[in-house]
Amino acid sequence: MQSENHKKTIYAAILGAGTVGTGVYKLCQEMKSEFVQKTGADLVVKKVLVRNASKKREGIEDAVLTDNWKEIIEDPEIDIVIEVMGGIEPAKTYIIEALEAGKQIVTANKDLLAEHGQEVMAAAEKAGADLEFEAAVAGAIPIIRPLKQSMAGNRISEVMGIVNGTTNYILTKMSEKGMDYAEALAQATELGYAEADPTADVEGYDAGRKMAIMASIAFNSRVTFPQVYTEGITKISADDIRYAKEFGYVIKLLGLARNTPEGIEVKVHPMLIDENHPLAGVKDAFNAVFVHADAMDDAMFMGRGAGQMPTASAVMGDVVDVMRNLVYNCCGRVGCSCYKQLPVKQIGETKSKFFLRIHAQDKPGVLANIASVLGNNGVSIAQVVQKSRKGGIAELVIITDEVQENNFNDAMTIFSGMSVVKEISGVIRVY
Template sequence: MKEYKEIQVALLGLGTVGLGVYKVLQMQKEEMQHKIGTEIKIKKILVRNLEKAAGKIEDASVLTNNWQEIVNDDKIQIVIEVMGGMEPARTYIMEAMQAGKQVVTANKDLIAADGKELMDQAKKSGCDLLFEAAVAGAIPIIRPLKQCLAGNHLSEIMGIVNGTTNFILTKMAQDGMEFEEALALATELGYAEADPTADIEGLDAGRKVAIMASIAFNSRVTFDDVYTEGITKITASDIRYAKEIGSVIKLLGVARNTPEGIEVRVHPMLIPERHPLASVNDSFNAVFVHGDAVDDAMFYGRGAGELPTASAVVGDIFDIARNLQYECCGRISCTCYKQLPIKAMDDICSKYFLRMLVENEPGVLAAVTAVFGDRKVSIEQIIQKKKIGELAEIVVITEKVKERHVKDSLKAFEEMTAVKKVSSVIRVYGE
């Protein structure tokens, strides 16, 4: 065992997460020796604007805008990337590992797209590349999937992995808000970015699902493999109908390992009120895992924010600090040793909730059900409760059917004069 009085690190970025990491390391200063047998010292912080960053921390002498001062410093052993984005973050991480430095990152965009190349370099360099904070903020999920649950064949991961959309849907359900009103509140409270596209269109969750699926099923899944659909079309009416049938609507990331291939998708879904994920509200996240030995397990907590995300980053830093002292860095490398196919979205089976406006005349319901029947879509339930002007609003809930057959039905409805509008199409959770 090597004994270190201190381990020197460099922090790339001093935004929300970077400042959180700085604060948590300060908060842990007195206990580091007891927890990891050494002290973590921030030697350099890479920023774009030195003057702006100087007002955020106690000792501005650690600030630099020159990457070479970090990568060429042999005393810096760990590089912590919390800049975000693809470049220059990707170049910095690759160059850090090529220089023999260990790396911690919170960069889901990068891991979801280029995880294989990064992990290959980590293995080649004998380095740790840890990214617990890339998926669900403070919630430990990467390490459990790679280590604690390694004795399982995992078949399903399903979760709420975006706090912004969960906050919006919670406000719509609890306060009767429409989507735009709830989004405005989320922006005002700081849950949503000025440009919320990545959150509300499901892109952020899609990247996280790609990462979790790769690890859980030991086969490479990239963001491009993930079907993504956001919550912008969800209305207060959909929320009310869901409640009437004992369900709630959540934006879920779903990954399943099936005999036909891996299903990876993000979309709104009706789930029963009794399901554990149904009670996960506001900006909280939760990940539900099923394995052959563990059966069901759920991980719950804060999915984003300055200190929750920093908690995961610092956990990785501490892990690497222990590895450095026992000279065992790089012991857990890429776990994607399989090459499983990705299942086409058209072949995935789900139940569906469809809300439609139709002419309020005899025979229309029979015509609608005939369209479904001709296209192999079985109906579980039809609800007709109200009129909108001269039109009737109906809700159809199907049995479990293939996506392609629902699409075929929707095309047929476009040509029917009696069907004026298909207002909503939302998948329904089913075993």
């Protein structure tokens, strides 16, 4: 690779020396002999920003450690800032300051991009700089660049995915081993798939941030995390899993983004998905993203969605891309793609099919009453099965046709006030 802009050495700084930061530093050392062939330049990590520079970091040379941001921002040799600290601040301030100082950015920060993406993208555009973030969504799986570049000749109508490995592992164990939620979560924690506080994963927040980023790119219109409806897996029971199987479904925590004529739908919640759908076979901590577009039809991307080296792999892919742009002096050529301003629909305005479990009095006319309430609220029944009778209580499992969520919720409100309905045991959407 030759160019008049050829630069023998490109210097980088890594912000953060946690799990991912250490992995990125390790890959930078392991790939040293490859960089010139792949990019036309060498890469040297000049600084690694940490909270405490006197603390030893396994695998990272002491000489590159610093706890002084100014040593990075004021160093004219440093061209690339790799942010793997996470969180909103100080990451946002550092990224904007680095862009203003003429540096290129690679980040894995989904929280920042899902909530303040517009601000940091605008700063990159103003600086004419690269802001790459493949690692912010689905770990090692390449999905941001395909959505932005490879599929640029398409109108994308739907992006759906399993984008959280913790919840997918839990649901896999519940499905295959018959575990209940608490037991599967305990195993996921023991194996390191779940954090000590798993809230962001099990309540769908982590997946929601990723869906905001993907929807923004896929539909060329800004979607922020607060606009994403999120519902977690904590209420999924072994009975739900078992009955879903009987109907030919698998339960997954899915992120779903659709571009409809009325606006964008973006939501994360458990769903019954046909056991023959490609996403149904994605197990354990693996992630997968399924994309539908007009010209290419369907495509699926699958792989490791988290972990030190899978995430570091995505970061390094971006670093190599930025190095090539620096060598050829063409940074900033693929910037923010949100050139539309489409409305984002409220969850009540969207339509879904539903799987519904009801415990009701076991006597004549009750099923007719339940069907009448559903029908009066525009909810059509596709399937209904009585699963058990015990102590004068019958368990009904109902799958509805597609219905507007507001109408379905109105029916649920009426059920909660009916003496014959003892409990609504489960409500899960159906893809």
